[in-house]
Amino acid sequence: MTTTTVSLRGISKAYGTVTAVDGLDLDIAEGEFLSLLGPSGCGKTTLLRMIGGFEEPDAGELLLSGESVVGVPPNRRAVNTVFQAYALFPHMTVAQNVAYGLRQRRQGQPRPSRAELAERVREALALVRMSEYADRRPKKLSGGQQQRVALARAIVNRPDVLLLDEPLSALDRNLREQMQVELKLIQRQVGITFVFVTHDQAEALSMSDRIVVMNAGHIEQVGTPQEVYGSPATAFVAGFIGTQNFADGIVKDRVVVADEVTYAPELSALDGLEDGRTVRVAVRAEAVTVVAEPLPVGTANTAVGTLAGTAFLGDVVQHVVLCEDGREILARTAAAGAQPLATGALVGVTWAPESVHVYPADAS
């Protein structure tokens, strides 16, 4: 049984008439790396700011390590934040930036001695491999370096929870991927609960212990990256994570018929969906295989069309197949094993029953 560090109960927040967060419940376990994933405007940043104390919820209860913190200002919460634009203090050196939090007066704690201060700053800078930049000003550092300093400044206080507000979004791609690995390693090392806000699904998948997928102020799904990727709970989650082929159809004799194409998912996927129900089916582009010989029309989990184009994406190849009814199907295969296909050729596409996800049409 893990301990809960952050507990949100029925949290709501509105700006004027716009609801940012709508009656949200969530428990964040001690020491976990939790991502809040969603499109912009889904309420993830508002939620983060409420945990940090920069916004107060209109309704609901917010517990930090078991104690309500509603109305408690940010300087009295054992929470620290890595801001999106780092927000380093320009008139202080790197070391002074990191020491800033340690120098503040805290209830029931004596202020650290100079030696202790230096020791903890040194430790924090070593953790993010910025020791040699201790006497520089933030302006003289690159984006990635500033990012590391912001991280050191936030974890030096050993908070119960570290909030990260899209901290990697300003970095270029290579650096971002490198920092993802590093952040995860640092989180393991310090054992602090990380709450990471991102709109980048790849980032969330690669780093998180659990992902909270948010949309329009509520939670769509909470789960491990494998769960969220492998069995998206809603059509929104399916659409947000990965490239999906969506089709609207009707349940008929335990399969889904969408115009000419028949989707035959595993039977359990249709539990509770009676015949005649309109549904939306989703098949991941990675689950679709293109075959050179067209298959007989009407075979379940197949379609026939012309190859409209092929895009080389580096490690994968993406085919676009245009079906006769005008539907486009995307298929992705590993570039290494991809067979060469001529654009305009008549091809077949096929996918496995377990790759078909079915969602009631009214619930999206």
Next chain:
Amino acid sequence: MARRTQRTTASLSFPVWAWLVFFVFTPLALVVWYSFGYKPDLFTAVSTDQLSFDRYGEVLDGVFMPMFWATLRIALTGTLLCLLVAVPFAYWMAVKVDPRWRPLLLALVLVPFWTNFLVRTIGWQVILAPSGMASDVLNAIGILDGPLDILYTRGAVQLGVVYNYLPLMILPLYVVFERLDPSQREASRDLGAGRWRTFFSVTVPDALPGIASGCLLVFIPLMGDYLTASVLGGARGTMVGQIVARQFTSAQNWALGAAMAVTLMAFVLLTVLIVAALFLLVRAVVRRARHLDLGVSP
């Protein structure tokens, strides 16, 4: 190519250097030139056929120096009072107020500038008069018994200069406060600092350029101001600007007036340098206190 760019830049900056030459350096040079001259007779303001430092001797021996100290006191107090009023006001306007209302507030700050400086100051004369509005109000609420005796004192001048120069302090402060990144303040709060600590450790250091320019914008013209003191000061509240002006107008002694003007400029510059040096000293002490030796860097 580079040469061409240079020439373009030079021609584009023509208005700037033309303005500087004709309206700053030439008059300034004339004033300095006159200050070495003398007043030959009753009907001539200045003559420079014999040059000497005598006028400067007259300046330093005469009424100028006590006047200068009195003015310096008014100007330093005035600058400080403007700063004390403008900092909270500009901060409130730039940070707390809904951005939609900011242009309106800014316009309200500028409204006094739409009226002539002299007229505005005479307005205060009316308000501060023993039978004026301020007197009536103070008597009505029981703070004062009898007529208000402030007009034609140094207090009235002090009030007048704070009123006249306040917008010049508010505007640069508003600009720096408005440009500050709100997430810096949030980061400070997040790291455990309270409101006041955040203001003094994060906001003020970032706002220093604005504070400095505001102080200069108020202090320098205030040192040369003679209108406010003429209208509100009477005999008890005179400023050095008045005696300089008097040499050029009623006394018609341009040589002495010019020497006074040059001395005043030099003293104002000296005061600014002394204040700047004090500031740098304080900053060095603060930096030393905040310095953190990690014992790792070379």
